[in-house]
Amino acid sequence: MKAARFHAQEDLRIEDIEEPVPGPGEVKIRNAYSGICGSDLHFYYAPEASGVNINEPHPITGAKPPQVLGHEFSGTVVELGDGVDGVEVGDRVVVWPIYYCGSCAACGKGMYNICRTIAFHGLSSNGGGMAEFTTIPASKVHVLPEGVDLRMGALVEPMAVAWHAVEASGIQAGQTAMIIGAGPIGIGVWFALRAHGVETVIVSEPSDERRAAIEGVGADLVVNPMAQDLAARVxxxxxxxxxxVAFDAAGIGPALSGALTQLAPGGRAIVVAIHERPTEIQPTQFVMGETGISGTLAYLPEDFDAVIQAMADGKYTSEGWVSEVSLDGVVDAFHALRSGRRMKVLVRAD
Known part of the structure; x- marks a missing residue:
């Protein structure tokens, strides 16, 4: 089968490899779409900085490069391993891609999304969505309902990142929010906030293309902080x-620092983005306003379920901000995303 396999830094090859066979408790999936996200870009351009030691087998999965990429993907079940119940051949599915140790302090609290040795299917495992087929434990499969197609299904994973952040914020219907950055996760935060009944959502984004994208899905309070007075608009x-609540979906230190000054008394900032550089924050501002700052990472299975239901209820759209490429176009898509020339790219696994 054809697959996109990572071999080393900036070395991603389209190769013919052997089709996987499902073991006990596993299902085989014919992949449909697989998204490219920031984690894939970090892994491709700076694997060591991404927190994955590509020179050693992963302590949970035992995997190491060459690695099939693709951890946000959808597909159709085509074969069942022994002992699989609750999933049938022909089911259209998405996959909760996290592998966790089950014994660290985080896992002991049920916080599997921050397991100290976390792995992701399609990033640090055997197999992934950027191939014609993959196998996965059936326990990680979420069946898509009628009305949620496979293209939309491939967006469940990144939208669950945003949903988890909104859930963790504790924001309530009728409250107000700001989103820093209108990339795919920023758009996901906007969708999740609206699904939670938050109507006043101010978006700060300097890119013309990204402002147009989030306006295209319905955002009407969008500010260019380089040309407009964001504080005055807030x-x-x-x-x-x-x-x-302010959500940092940009990973830019000065933007986060500025957002902290726009919090209401008792407000909270949620960092969803990965910051590549340190930033200075004045703790006194938290004291004076009894505000706070915290981070969120990835998602739990219930976040997948909530996003899938919201998609079925028509709360999401892929129009205007999602594009597609074939497997042969993956490397070019990586470069385009790195340079800011694409918004969200789905890879067709055909």
Whole structure:
């Protein structure tokens, strides 16, 4: 079968490899679409900086390069391993791709998304979505309902990142929010906030293309912080109170620091993005306003279920911000995303 396999830094090859066979408790999936995300870019351009030691087998999965990429993907079940119940051949599915140790402090709290030795199917495992087929434990499969197609299904994983952040924020319907950065995760936060009944959502994004993309899905309070007074807009839209929650989906230190000053008393900032550089923050501002800052990572299975239901309820669209390429176009898509020339790219696994 054809697959996109990572061999080393900036060495991603389209190769013919052997089709996988499902073991006990596993299903075989004919992959349909697989998204390229920031984690894939970090892994491709700077694997060591991404936190994965590509020179040693992963302690949970035993995998090491060459590695089939693709951890946000959808497909159709074509074969069942022994002992599989609750999944049938022909089911259209997405995969919760996390492997966890089950014994660290995080796992002991049920926080499998921050397992100290976490692995992801299609990043640090055997197999992935950027291939014609993959095998996966059936316990990780989420069946898509009628009305959620495979193209939309491939967006469940990144949208679950955003959903998890919104859930962790504790924001309530009727409160106000700000999103820093209108990339795919920023758009996902906007969808999740609207699904949670949050109507006043101010988006800060300097890129013309990204502002147009989030406006295209319905955002109407979008600010270019390089040309407009973001603080004045926040004050105007919140009646001078500030926002209840600010979501950092950009990973830019000064933007986060600026957002912290726009929090309402008792407000909270949620860092969803990975910051490549340190940034200075003045702790006194938390004291004076009793505000706070915390981070979120990835998702839990229930976040997948919630996003799938919201998609079935028509809360999401892929129009205007998602494009597609074939497996042969993966490397070019990586370069385009790195340079900011693409928004969200799905790879067709055909």
């Amino acid at each position: 004050q105007e839209e919140t009646g001078g109170r500030g926002v209840d």
